Amino acid sequence: MSIKKWLSIASCTLFFSANMAIAQEAGGNLVYIVQPEPPSLAPYLSTSGPIGLVAPKIYQGLLDYDLELNIVPELAESYEISDDGLTVTFKLQQGVTWHDGKPFTSADVQFTIMEVLKKFHPRGPNSFKEVSEIQTPDDHTAIFKLDRPAPYMMRAFAGYESPIVPKHLLEGKDIREADLANNPVGTGPFKFVEWKKGQYIRLDKNEDYWKEGLPYLDRLVARVIPDASTRTAAMESGEVMYGAYGAIPNVDVVRLREMDSIGITTEGYSMINPMALLEFDTTKPPFDNPAIRNAISTALDRQFFIDNIWFGYGKTATSALSSNFAPTGLYKESPNYPGKPDIAAANKMLDDAGITANSDGVRLTATLDLIPYGEDWRRAGEYIKQAIGDIGIDLDLRYEDVPTWIKRVYGDYDFAMNLNYFYQLPDPVIGVHRHYGTDQIRKGTPFVNSSRYSDPELDALLVEGATSSDPEARVGIYHKIQDKLSADQPVVNLFELQFITVFNNKLKDHDFSAMGSYSSFDRTWLEK
Amino acid sequence: MNHSAKRVRYVLKRLLQSIPVVIAILVVNFFLLHLAEGDAADVLAGEAGSATPEYMAQLRSKFGLDKPLPVQLAIYLKNVLSLDLGYSFRHDMPVAKLVFDRFIPTLLLMVSTILLAVGFGVVLGLLAASGLNTWRDNLISIFALITYATPLFWVGLMMIVVFSLKLHWFPTSGMENVAMFYEGWDRVKDIAHHLVMPTITLSLFYLALYTRLMRASMLEQAGMDYVVTARAKGLTERRIVFVHILRNALLPVVTMAGVQVGALIGGSVIVESVFAWPGLGMLAFEALFARDLNLLLGIFLLSALLVVAINLIVDIIYSFLDPRIEVS
Numbered sequence: 083m084s085i086k087k088w089l090s091i092a093s094c095t096l097f098f099s100a101n102m103a104i105a106q107e108a109g110g111n112l113v114y115i116v117q118p119e120p121p122s123l124a125p126y127l128s129t130s131g132p133i134g135l136v137a138p139k140i141y142q143g144l145l146d147y148d149l150e151l152n153i154v155p156e157l158a159e160s161y162e163i164s165d166d167g168l169t170v171t172f173k174l175q176q177g178v179t180w181h182d183g184k185p186f187t188s189a190d191v192q193f194t195i196m197e198v199l200k201k202f203h204p205r206g207p208n209s210f211k212e213v214s215e216i217q218t219p220d221d222h223t224a225i226f227k228l229d230r231p232a233p234y235m236m237r238a239f240a241g242y243e244s245p246i247v248p249k250h251l252l253e254g255k256d257i258r259e260a261d262l263a264n265n266p267v268g269t270g271p272f273k274f275v276e277w278k279k280g281q282y283i284r285l286d287k288n289e290d291y292w293k294e295g296l297p298y299l300d301r302l303v304a305r306v307i308p309d310a311s312t313r314t315a316a317m318e319s320g321e322v323m324y325g326a327y328g329a330i331p332n333v334d335v336v337r338l339r340e341m342d343s344i345g346i347t348t349e350g351y352s353m354i355n356p357m358a359l360l361e362f363d364t365t366k367p368p369f370d371n372p373a374i375r376n377a378i379s380t381a382l383d384r385q386f387f388i389d390n391i392w393f394g395y396g397k398t399a400t401s402a403l404s405s406n407f408a409p410t411g412l413y414k415e416s417p418n419y420p421g422k423p424d425i426a427a428a429n430k431m432l433d434d435a436g437i438t439a440n441s442d443g444v445r446l447t448a449t450l451d452l453i454p455y456g457e458d459w460r461r462a463g464e465y466i467k468q469a470i471g472d473i474g475i476d477l478d479l480r481y482e483d484v485p486t487w488i489k490r491v492y493g494d495y496d497f498a499m500n501l502n503y504f505y506q507l508p509d510p511v512i513g514v515h516r517h518y519g520t521d522q523i524r525k526g527t528p529f530v531n532s533s534r535y536s537d538p539e540l541d542a543l544l545v546e547g548a549t550s551s552d553p554e555a556r557v558g559i560y561h562k563i564q565d566k567l568s569a570d571q572p573v574v575n576l577f578e579l580q581f582i583t584v585f586n587n588k589l590k591d592h593d594f595s596a597m598g599s600y601s602s603f604d605r606t607w608l609e610k
Numbered sequence: 611m612n613h614s615a616k617r618v619r620y621v622l623k624r625l626l627q628s629i630p631v632v633i634a635i636l637v638v639n640f641f642l643l644h645l646a647e648g649d650a651a652d653v654l655a656g657e658a659g660s661a662t663p664e665y666m667a668q669l670r671s672k673f674g675l676d677k678p679l680p681v682q683l684a685i686y687l688k689n690v691l692s693l694d695l696g697y698s699f700r701h702d703m704p705v706a707k708l709v710f711d712r713f714i715p716t717l718l719l720m721v722s723t724i725l726l727a728v729g730f731g732v733v734l735g736l737l738a739a740s741g742l743n744t745w746r747d748n749l750i751s752i753f754a755l756i757t758y759a760t761p762l763f764w765v766g767l768m769m770i771v772v773f774s775l776k777l778h779w780f781p782t783s784g785m786e787n788v789a790m791f792y793e794g795w796d797r798v799k800d801i802a803h804h805l806v807m808p809t810i811t812l813s814l815f816y817l818a819l820y821t822r823l824m825r826a827s828m829l830e831q832a833g834m835d836y837v838v839t840a841r842a843k844g845l846t847e848r849r850i851v852f853v854h855i856l857r858n859a860l861l862p863v864v865t866m867a868g869v870q871v872g873a874l875i876g877g878s879v880i881v882e883s884v885f886a887w888p889g890l891g892m893l894a895f896e897a898l899f900a901r902d903l904n905l906l907l908g909i910f911l912l913s914a915l916l917v918v919a920i921n922l923i924v925d926i927i928y929s930f931l932d933p934r935i936e937v938s
Contacts, residue, residue, distance in 0.1 A: 113788055121700055122702055279708060280712060281784065321784075321789075484899060485650075485899070526663040528652075
């Protein structure tokens, strides 16, 4: 028996007819916040957050994921995985055209995965590592041939993560240089019209969209507003109606959520799974000693960050994996992540490890680098300095600008301890492995294993986790991985960040997908 | 030689003199910018989420960052002399187009701010000086002190709270209504509507400066011998103030305005940020953090040219205000 998933027309129609009951209204222009301004509109080259807020309205993926993380059809109407897990067959939607009128076919899928994402996308080489070939027996069938099973790959087909791009506009060109980056042409519900740098990106309704009767909105305008207080004011005045990924700072969210005209949600981030954490240089003293890293993990009050710096939004880390992986069974609550800080226990760990204090009570001094993504992280650094000071570790804080910080941590490895956050993404293979594997010690590459933690036993487990096609077996493997990571703590995970989406209550059905604000907005509508 | 020919010669001479100045500005800035840690490739890769070392090397060679600094400088200067400002790899656009697109909003904001600040500053300074130590003088001086001492971003935010959120008179931010995209005259009106609050906010600060300067300058001139002479001739007070004193008192104000145009481009970053005004200040600010050196140098070049031009214009205005000052 093969695992067969027929999604397509039946479930799709059901979904729409169920929703029709609320009577969506067509028309209207949605102005929403994109901040900072995206560097380009090339989601096939960069996973930069602001690109995700705009590009998935233009480009689509083969699949999408609902709020319960179930796979739903997008450009693929169905898919089928063979028993051995080595063949994945996608049936593509009929009658889909690119914004320039050319038909969308399986050749576009083949080209996108093999020639674009696998070569140029930051995460594509990982997601599609096992894909050796894509066969296109006809225009609407794409057969992925894998070297080894890759169950995690099925979580990477959303429009933001793996956008399908037009072969006829990229073939034979230098993919990174192509004009498509600033003039995107996709299959999505909205067409690119104009980008006024420093002001807005304008997208108009795609009248020939392949989903009947969609999209509801006539126009999307992504506005750039540099100042956080002004963004809040524009949201209050109704000039903008939607802002995600902390566009409205938590301090203002607390005030805006009391307003009748404004709603907030923390849904739509379950494929992102951001985790705040501390990285250590595990190759040099003092932090090459796991006892010290464990002591730090034990001495920190994780709830303090959430209550006092992030205004109550967030969830304390209880393992190296986000608790959002609980539905898949992969997550396991781990030791060394105490619910309450335990200074005595942390001191004892250091004493047992022979780290003694001098006459001032200082055991060691180090510099803590802070991720330069805003004031919250500075506050967090100040708290860490104070909390760790209680166990005799004296920290200096360092806050630099983004290029300097990236070069220091990932280019020169010139750091001891670094406050950071990582997206764990929809599967640990895509988001978590890059932080711990020996093969992920890639000098000069940002957001990989900068701790330079290397452990053959863990490496073997990571390979098993990536290639096992049996969900039950994966559960066991990932529990072992978490045990190993919580014993060694090459990275001390602090808390699961909760991003907040703020919206005007006239805007409906904006977060219908697990991708949240990174979705297509085709079902989103405005109440008159 | 007649007067206007002299003036043309003077302008040409000044322009020639400014060429080495502008080149020196570029060279100094070039080396200063290269002192910063990290480069455009680091930023792009950081934003992209991840990148291979080969890709980073490829980026650097594409940006020309792998060549020695003096070679990079020589290439840049050669391009600038052939009027090519280079390419912004971050924006994937030629620098000239990017800078020009943002120059128009900056010019709008700058010109309206200077006009408002100088215009009102002169009037208020005049009123204060002519009613020395009366309630009028005190009121204007206190107003000037308060506007000068208040942080710009706070004024901007308060304007938004009062005039956008409470009274709904003006939009909070931006340069035009992007939900509607007006055209023709409606668009002009729409942009003017959006321009009001940023202009007032930015000019409040400079207004205080000009008011104080004008007041002091008026008082200084009022004690001069020529004023005593004019009064002895039996001229009306009105004529003395408006024809004799005012013209002389304007000189320092004009000087100040000339100097500050340069500062306005940089000083408007806060106002541009608060009101999301798409000007050069914000562009420069972002370019710095993205290590987009071509773009930054392009903006510096433009500001340098602007300052040179404005100073020249100021010198010419001098000669009109005070014919004793000769251009030569």
